[in-house]
Amino acid sequence: MYSLMKGLSMRIAFFSSVPAKVLSRVLPPIWEPLCESLRKIASVSVAVVNLEYKGLVLPVWGFGHLIPSHESSEILGVVYDSCSFPQQDQVGPPTTRLTVMMGGSWFQESFGDPDTASGSSAPASTGNGVESPGNQAEIPAKHHQSA
Structure with a gap:
């Protein structure tokens, strides 16, 4: 969640059809905390x-x-x-x-x-x-x- 100004915030949501680990490699560096979590998600x-x-x-x-x-x-x-x-x-x-x-x-x-x-x-x-x-x-x- 990003704060825009006092009392206003913006949430970003998106859907991905690639495995979480692959997504973690294509996101920009600013999203590193999310990328770290994505790398821990197992897939089958x-x-x-x-x-x-x-x-x-x-x-x-x-x-x-x-x-x-x-x-x-x-x-x-x-x-x-x-x-x-x-x-x-x-x-x-x-x-x-x-x-x-x-x-x-x-x-x-x-x-x-x-x-x-x-x-x-x-x-x-x-x-x-x-x-x-x-x-x-x-x-x-x-x-x-x-x-």
């Missing part, structure tokens, strides 16, 4: 797998769900893209689209070193927690992964 890796099923197979309508951390799962949460972003639906027969987030604090344990992890391990793991949104033994029609 998350794998993102996009799945698409033929038909409307979700048992509920909503944004998605999170997996409680006390459960033994590589999956952190699932976004129901078909519900949240219907404007992205394809023309033609209906499909169900999901985004599955995996890893986080358990990334290394589940998939290995984030810099060398195999791109094929995360999609296989999604089947353990997202066998099918409608509890059907169905294989996704499409999938895409990024880590």
